[in-house]
Amino acid sequence: MRKETKHILVANSKGGCGKTTIAINLTVALALKGERVTLLDHDPQGSCRHWTAARSPEMEPVLVKNASAPSVEVSRLVDHETDVSIIDTARGPGMDAAFNELIKLSDVILVPMLSSALDIRAGERFITDLMTNRLFRAKPRPLGIICNRVSGDTACYQKLVHFLRCLDLPIIAQFRESPVYARAVEEGLGIMEMTNNRAARKEYSAWHKLMEWIDHAPSATTSPLPLAAGKRARAVPSAGVTPSATNQR
Numbered sequence: 100m101r102k103e104t105k106h107i108l109v110a111n112s113k114g115g116c117g118k119t120t121i122a123i124n125l126t127v128a129l130a131l132k133g134e135r136v137t138l139l140d141h142d143p144q145g146s147c148r149h150w151t152a153a154r155s156p157e158m159e160p161v162l163v164k165n166a167s168a169p170s171v172e173v174s175r176l177v178d179h180e181t182d183v184s185i186i187d188t189a190r191g192p193g194m195d196a197a198f199n200e201l202i203k204l205s206d207v208i209l210v211p212m213l214s215s216a217l218d219i220r221a222g223e224r225f226i227t228d229l230m231t232n233r234l235f236r237a238k239p240r241p242l243g244i245i246c247n248r249v250s251g252d253t254a255c256y257q258k259l260v261h262f263l264r265c266l267d268l269p270i271i272a273q274f275r276e277s278p279v280y281a282r283a284v285e286e287g288l289g290i291m292e293m294t295n296n297r298a299a300r301k302e303y304s305a306w307h308k309l310m311e312w313i314d315h316a317p318s319a320t321t322s323p324l325p326l327a328a329g330k331r332a333r334a335v336p337s338a339g340v341t342p343s344a345t346n347q348r
């Protein structure tokens with residue numbers, strides 16, 4: 100029996116945190132594992148479509164579809180042959196009707212975050228909105244945080260870790276600050292295809308960790324979240340808190 104398509108939503112209303120970079124690299128990583136992947140570009144900027152245009156035909160084939168037109172019903176873009184769909188979302192709009200459609204479709208949600216005070220504050224708002232979203236609460240999906248562009252154990256990074264710990268949200272992967280990510284996108288590649296590149300190889304264990312988490316993520320539960328979960332999200336200290344112990348899992 101064919102398994103159902105797993106829909107992975109990559110989202111954070113804060114711009115520039117790495118949604119597209121992560122969606123593209125995850126697409127390639129899963130395709131190399133033998134999964135049939137469709138990358139759904141829900142961002143009118145069309146970055147995934149630009150990336151695929153730069154991709155050489157000799158590389159692992161990946162299917163990229165434009166999901167950004169307002170009239171498009173995103174679920175209809177994915178055929179039954181697809182094992183995994185990855186949805187790259189736009190910055191900004193937050194919980195509007197189009198985003199609600201994506202939440203409804205998703206089985207797993209990945210939230211990339213950077214560790215500056217502004218990013219933490221924006222991420223805090225986004226995660227709170229998500230955890231209090233009616234559709235999310237009715238059927239909670241596994242929600243994993245990806246710390247992106249990490250460059251050492253800085254005070255800012257400690258604040259991010261502390262914030263996530265308060266929400267009991269797992270950091271499922273950390274990607275280093277590295278120019279290899281921009282280079283890969285420019286060349287139409289995923290870093291998992293750059294096996295001769297030392298900086299790319301340094302990242303592989305983090306990517307394997309992310310894929311393992313996705314593989315083992317429990318399916319969305321149909322039992323609604325208790326009200327307290329949303330309240331707890333609001334009660335979290337803001338980005339200005341003093342850093343405390345780390346929460347490396």
Ligand SMILES: Nc1ncnc2c1ncn2[C@@H]1O[C@H](COP(=O)(O)OP(=O)(O)OP(=O)(O)O)[C@@H](O)[C@H]1O
Binds near residue numbers: 113115121249275284
């Ligand atoms: N781990 C990383 N190391 C270094 N640069 C990175 C990393 N991840 C992303 N970048 C760079 O950060 C910039 C923003 O990344 P990206 O476009 O993926 O973010 P985004 O969240 O999709 O942005 P938008 O909200 O505009 O869609 C790009 O220049 C990208 O190359």
Ligand SMILES: [Mg+2]
Binds near residue numbers: 142188189
């Ligand atoms: Mg983007």
